[in-house]
Amino acid sequence: MKLLQWVRSILYIVQVTVAMPVIGLAFAPWAMFSKRGAYAGCKAYAAWAMWTARWLIGLRCEVRGQVPEGEVLIAAKHQSFLDIIMIFHALPRAKFIMKREVLWTPVIGQYTKRMQMIAVNRGKRGQAITKMMEDVNAGRVEPGQIVIYSQGTRVAPGLSAPYKVGTAVLYDQLAQVCVPAATNAGYFWPRRGLYRRPGLAVVEFLEPIEPGLDKRAFMARLEQEVESHSDALLREAGWRPTEAG
Template sequence: MMYAFQWLRSLIFIVLMYVMMLVLGIVFFPWAVFSRRGALAACKAYCKWVRWSARWMVGLRTEVRGTVPTDEVLIAAKHQSFLDIILIFGAVPAGKFIMKRELMYAPIIGQYALRIGCVPVNRGKRSAAIRKMVSDVARGAQEPGQLIIYSQGTRIAPGVKAPYKVGSSVLYQELGQDCVPAATNVGVFWPRRGIYRKPGLAVVEFLPRIPAGERKDTFMARLEREVETASDALLREAGFQLEGSNDGMG
């Protein structure tokens, strides 16, 4: 009975989430057309609404930990669901994502993503995609902000291991900027797929930055170690039982 009630609350929340996306997209459109600031303001307002409504509609609280980067850095983050996008973008002053090309054609999301400076990437052709990504990032460098990349390339369910892609190290070297790793446990409460949203505390944590200038292999090893270690700690905090662990609730 309780599960069914929470599922219904989750469904209503999701429906309203997309309704509000449409409403804010239309309201901010005239400003967003002429100014990137307008597009950023629309996306920020949406992030605030999602966090606020998730708290009272489905009992899902959210928290951003660590030092939020405000300068021009590369943010290399763990990706578990749409919620970590909301938390990271809502926290930084001017975020822009490396995103899959298909999202360009999504109503509202695609148009606003391009307006704030997101870089679409064709994931099917690795070497060509990396070259174009570097070129597009260089072209968009005049738009200041925090470039966000999901190092594993896609959403990864909690507890599942997946390789870290080379794109993070390529951008780290090309940009010559510090990298701020980001860990999360949001997938425990807001899964990759499905309707059910679980009550609890979902966290994104910004970790200590990796200074510019590290070697590629050193950088990638450190990035993966720090993000995975911190994400595993957040999963345990959320009561998720990792494989081979005796603690947690599952």
Template structure:
């Protein structure tokens, strides 16, 4: 019960801080992308700090985040892995659902960071537009983050890896860095309880460009799922439960 109360207080202050930090940085962010990066990374680090002392949740990044251009193909379990991956990279932008563009504060910063919005309901047309938007945005180098399963996937649940990641891998001709995580064990997709422990995102060995699409997708899914399972077990997730 005490952990639940701590969690509610943590979530409340986290969402109160979001518009405050967003509005404070908005004048700088509107004229310079460095302001947008500073705001988002500053807010994320604030959340990591408060999570540690308010609910006993520590955030840890493992592996080697790329510094140059790369495709980041990540496991997605909750809002926390978004912040952790973004903060670990020098110049990140996301493939994200279109609805986020219309969210107060978050939408403004998503536009300033050149995130690529996708209409998930249109399937083939959405992939074509995503490819075109990514190509148009290549004038601003950085790390392009895609969640290969297309949505948050709770621990223990299986979802297919979508072909969009393979299409971008072929199109960009860049190294792909897989990312595994266990954050959903401690910061679930649904509910208010935030559990104490170590939330990890891990940058895995690079998949070099040039593989056939099917071989790439098979390798990506294997390494991300295998390592995520191990990280979730490390966090106490066994047989659908957190111990």
């Protein structure tokens, strides 16, 4: 059975990789002139990736909790490309904070520019946050749900990485509600390798953190909630600590 799942995993990866430029080109005429078209194209791809995962590799996707709307900061756990797909599909107008290199990726880069995603230079984090705040305050980035991965990178189940202060800076300067988000997606769709596990991948939007906490208290609460809920989702999926990495 595991050999069959390997075959299915490889077929899934091939078709979902091919689907990206195909869907991107199909929506390109609309996306060139409209942010709405760009969002529609990306949401179509996300829907395709999740739908085909269900019937091809037996991987179902579920979003739990109240889906945030309006202007809000979302501080999410990042384990896999799958959690990006799920969060983007769920939110009305997601604005991801991402590494600048993504802008030069074929298809994805053009769409992220059109949707005004927020690209940062990892080597100049302080300047990146300042520039992002300038863009938001000047109205060059339309209102939406700003999504930041507080650890700055994908972190496999069982591994740890520090929560970066950039999230606290945004929380403080934006003075908006922050919604933590947990996930177990990395158990099914790992950051490395071709194998995709069947099961139920979950992204869970947690209880909002109201503005006004000091940075230290905010970061402590954010990390505790995201990590504890992500661990609970992993245990629900059948993950064990010996599978770390």
